[in-house]
Amino acid sequence: MELSGAQIIMQFLEDEGVEFIFGYPGGAVLHIYDEIYRRDKIKHILVRHEQGATHMADGYARATGKPGVVLVTSGPGATNAVTGIATAHMDSIPMVVLTGQVPTPAIGSDAFQEVDCIGITRPCVKHNFLVKDVHDLASTLKKAFYVASSGRPGPVVVDIPKDVTLPDVKIPYEYPANITMRSYNPVSRGHTGQMKKALDLILSAKRPMVYTGGGVILDGASEELREFTRILGFPITNTLMGLGAYPGTDEQFVGMLGMHGTYEANMAMHNCDVLIGIGARFDDRVVGDVKQFCPGAKIVHIDIDPSSISKTVKVDVPIVGPVKSVLRDMIAMLKETNSRPDADSLAAWWRQVREWQSIDCLHYEWSDERIKPQYVVQKLYEATGGDAFVTSDVGQHQMWAAQFYPFDKPNRWINSGGLGTMGFGLPAAMGVQFAFPEAQVACVTGEGSIVMCIQELSTAKQYNLPIKVINLNNGYLGMVRQWQEFIYEKRESHSYLDSLPDFAKLAESFGHVGMRIDKPSDVDSALKEAFAMKDRLVFMDFVTDPSENVFPMMMAGKGQTDMLLPAFCKERELA
Amino acid sequence: MRHIIALLLENEPGALSRVAGLFSARGYNIESLSVAPTEDPSVSRMTITTTGSEAILEQITKQLNKLVDVVKLLELTEGAHVERAMMLIKVRATGAGREEIKRLSDIFRGRIVDVTNSTYIIEVTGTDDKLDAFITAIDRKLIMEVVRSGAIGVGRGEKALRV
Ligand SMILES: Cc1cc2nc3c(=O)[nH]c(=O)nc-3n(C[C@H](O)[C@H](O)[C@H](O)COP(=O)(O)OP(=O)(O)OC[C@H]3O[C@@H](n4cnc5c(N)ncnc54)[C@H](O)[C@@H]3O)c2cc1C
Ligand SMILES: Cc1ncc(C[n+]2csc(CCOP(=O)(O)OP(=O)(O)O)c2C)c(N)n1
Ligand SMILES: [Mg+2]
Numbered sequence: 032m033e034l035s036g037a038q039i040i041m042q043f044l045e046d047e048g049v050e051f052i053f054g055y056p057g058g059a060v061l062h063i064y065d066e067i068y069r070r071d072k073i074k075h076i077l078v079r080h081e082q083g084a085t086h087m088a089d090g091y092a093r094a095t096g097k098p099g100v101v102l103v104t105s106g107p108g109a110t111n112a113v114t115g116i117a118t119a120h121m122d123s124i125p126m127v128v129l130t131g132q133v134p135t136p137a138i139g140s141d142a143f144q145e146v147d148c149i150g151i152t153r154p155c156v157k158h159n160f161l162v163k164d165v166h167d168l169a170s171t172l173k174k175a176f177y178v179a180s181s182g183r184p185g186p187v188v189v190d191i192p193k194d195v196t197l198p199d200v201k202i203p204y205e206y207p208a209n210i211t212m213r214s215y216n217p218v219s220r221g222h223t224g225q226m227k228k229a230l231d232l233i234l235s236a237k238r239p240m241v242y243t244g245g246g247v248i249l250d251g252a253s254e255e256l257r258e259f260t261r262i263l264g265f266p267i268t269n270t271l272m273g274l275g276a277y278p279g280t281d282e283q284f285v286g287m288l289g290m291h292g293t294y295e296a297n298m299a300m301h302n303c304d305v306l307i308g309i310g311a312r313f314d315d316r317v318v319g320d321v322k323q324f325c326p327g328a329k330i331v332h333i334d335i336d337p338s339s340i341s342k343t344v345k346v347d348v349p350i351v352g353p354v355k356s357v358l359r360d361m362i363a364m365l366k367e368t369n370s371r372p373d374a375d376s377l378a379a380w381w382r383q384v385r386e387w388q389s390i391d392c393l394h395y396e397w398s399d400e401r402i403k404p405q406y407v408v409q410k411l412y413e414a415t416g417g418d419a420f421v422t423s424d425v426g427q428h429q430m431w432a433a434q435f436y437p438f439d440k441p442n443r444w445i446n447s448g449g450l451g452t453m454g455f456g457l458p459a460a461m462g463v464q465f466a467f468p469e470a471q472v473a474c475v476t477g478e479g480s481i482v483m484c485i486q487e488l489s490t491a492k493q494y495n496l497p498i499k500v501i502n503l504n505n506g507y508l509g510m511v512r513q514w515q516e517f518i519y520e521k522r523e524s525h526s527y528l529d530s531l532p533d534f535a536k537l538a539e540s541f542g543h544v545g546m547r548i549d550k551p552s553d554v555d556s557a558l559k560e561a562f563a564m565k566d567r568l569v570f571m572d573f574v575t576d577p578s579e580n581v582f583p584m585m586m587a588g589k590g591q592t593d594m595l596l597p598a599f600c601k602e603r604e605l606a
Numbered sequence: 607m608r609h610i611i612a613l614l615l616e617n618e619p620g621a622l623s624r625v626a627g628l629f630s631a632r633g634y635n636i637e638s639l640s641v642a643p644t645e646d647p648s649v650s651r652m653t654i655t656t657t658g659s660e661a662i663l664e665q666i667t668k669q670l671n672k673l674v675d676v677v678k679l680l681e682l683t684e685g686a687h688v689e690r691a692m693m694l695i696k697v698r699a700t701g702a703g704r705e706e707i708k709r710l711s712d713i714f715r716g717r718i719v720d721v722t723n724s725t726y727i728i729e730v731t732g733t734d735d736k737l738d739a740f741i742t743a744i745d746r747k748l749i750m751e752v753v754r755s756g757a758i759g760v761g762r763g764e765k766a767l768r769v
Contacts, residue, residue, distance in 0.1 A: 149620055150623070153620075153624060154627060154631050158674040161619070161620070178674060212674070213677060213769065214674060214675060214676060214677040215674050336672070337668045337671070337672075338665060338668035338669050338671075338672055340668075341661070341664065342665060
């Protein structure tokens with residue numbers, strides 16, 4: 032087959048099994064767009080802003096586990112995509128971003144719409160490639176997909192100068208089914224000796240704790256995690272990125288840990304004697320002050336990326352390898368031995384954990400006048416039967432969604448944890464809905480975040496995506512206001528949002544259904560009504576209590592047990 | 607602690623900037639860096655001299671290994687190795703000083719590679735310590751220019767760093 036560069040790109044993407052391209056045209060990619068026009072196998076989604084394209088591809092990837100694909104033009108197209116690329120990078124999400132570039136002879140001449148895309152994206156990609164010769168195109172694209180989706184996943188940028196896609200330069204094409212890269216060989220199995228060591232430690236535990244993160248979801252290892260944790264009967268906590276990997280409604284689950292994690296999860300972490308970290312990266316929002324972290328614990332850490340191990344917290348037994356295969360091996364070892372952790376110690380430990388749980392740290396005060404944001408999330412859980420895909424933006428609403436919507440399945444909770452990108456929620460929800468047209472998809476957002484990618488409501492109309500937007504409108508950059516209340520003596524410097532739009536009308540102007548809900552008694556019925564509209568995007572603007580804060584709150588840089596609790600629990604904790 | 611790390615890098619455009627970018631983005635020190643092609647045209651060999659605690663060194667080597675363009679990596683200072691850097695130093699050499707400098711250069715096994723009425727250029731090779739010592743030995747006021755290559759090194763014995 033003799034194909035042009037543009038044809039090679041499209042033929043390759045088809046051969047690779049790509050379903051969607053999230054993109055936006057411009058001069059440098061017009062040869063490719065002309066080829067898209069001639070084909071119909073892959074669905075091209077025309078976004079309204081390149082940031083939207085990257086978050087959609089990202090949401091698609093988080094929900095399906097398959098790499099999301101983005102196509103943008105050179106210069107401003109590429110720079111607009113950077114926030115979304117960095118977002119995916121921080122959370123290790125597989126994505127392939129094709130950026131147009133000025134023709135090779137013009138590179139370096141400050142040509143029209145030229146930016147050094149490779150240079151700009153280098154620190155926020157897993158890897159990037161500049162293709163200077165059409166003969167390298169197919170193999171480079173294959174490498175990009177391979178690198179993006181293997182090992183610790185991440186975004187890969189392929190920068191393609193316009194002359195590489197010229198229609199009249201044709202070369203032979205064959206799909207490169209396999210590729211080897213001598214300098215890139217992700218680990219496929221854990222080290223047996225290390226696994227044995229870890230098992231000895233685990234079986235000797237008196238106060239064990241399992242702490243798991245996004246790596247379990249990225250590796251599709253939820254089944255293995257369940258089995259492993261159930262055999263051992265240990266308490267388990269998940270990071271913000273790991274929610275859903277272990278069923279949120281299960282008895283052994285003690286909630287999220289970290290800055291806004293539960294009292295019981297953080298207390299159990301602090302007091303455990305053996306900590307089993309699985310596909311989690313000891314992030315500062317989890318660890319707090321490194322010196323005070325898990326003072327009495329021996330730590331096992333399973334991670335595919337050696338650089339995640341002992342990066343912040345020094346661990347005792349590292350196991351480098353994919354979660355799934357390591358857990359399988361360890362489950363097999365567990366089944367071979369009769370030895371189990373001391374039952375009496377474990378029972379005593381559980382009594383302690385249940386006691387911590389009994390302070391009810393997520394308690395909030397009910398109000399007849401003002402809608403409590405937590406209540407909206409609880410009702411959302413009921414209205415969706417606990418089985419929706421929930422995306423979120425960044426702020427208080429994100430934490431409430433994480434705390435009050437227990438996820439029983441992986442890949443259902445989709446948020447920007449590492450970069451904390453406001454504007455992520457809506458386009459990410461769209462990416463999910465493209466992948467699962469029949470599924471219930473809700474975007475829990477705030478009035479601050481939603482306007483950062485609000486233009487994508489137009490894309491949602493064009494493709495008839497029946498997303499439910501749950502806007503927890505507190506009129507504030509609430510998370511910022513909360514920090515100002517606690518740390519800056521309530522000086523609300525630029526955290527109040529004046530002159531907000533009428534969101535219901537705004538949504539209607541985009542062709543969607545808009546609702547404004549301001550009474551607690553209407554929350555339930557409004558949600559039911561909205562979810563009954565199966566073929567419409569409904570924008571639900573909930574006017575919520577602006578003074579509500581997220582509790583518990585571990586102060587940044589402090590110890591794990593240094594938590595601010597609601598007044599109600601404070602009394603109980605003392606009692 | 608001073609460490610010398612030897613890397614084999616894919617000979618790709620931008621590979622050097624990935625390594626340099628990694629050091630600046632993560633706040634690691636680079637004391638010196640030297641890079642050139644090898645007998646195998648597909649790789650270039652880089653030698654980095656850095657300082658930091660064991661924990662930092664561990665992160666540096668892990669992060670370098672993670673770069674897709676890094677084919678192989680060895681921390682030379684971990685074992686027995688030979689280490690060399692080269693220096694060209696231009697000094698003012700007049701009157702009686704000329705003989706004095708020549709003598710000093712001989713002691714350090716330096717070679718005078720350029721001579722004018724009033725200057726010498728001396729070539730010295732050795733470890734960074736030796737080059738430092740030579741600079742200290744020469745009267746500061748006479749030094750006109752110093753150019754150093756950054757260390758290169760190779761492990762002793764049978765083992766070799768190659769693809
Ligand atoms: C407003 C706000 C508040 C936050 N509060 C909290 C909080 O209270 N609690 C909290 O937990 N987080 C919180 N975060 C999120 C936090 O910033 C981090 O994103 C999060 O803690 C990281 O989660 P993780 O450790 O699971 O790592 P991830 O970023 O999910 O990293 C995954 C890890 O798994 C490894 N991995 C990947 N694939 C595999 C595989 N196949 N096999 C083995 N290992 C693999 C990776 O190498 C990496 O080390 C908050 C974020 C925001 C924006
Ligand atoms: C792009 C971006 N800019 C700034 C921030 C800092 N930030 C974190 S939370 C937050 C407030 C978000 O407000 P809103 O969306 O209304 O959510 P709320 O906290 O009120 O629920 C801000 C400004 C961010 N995370 N992302
Ligand atoms: Mg708000």
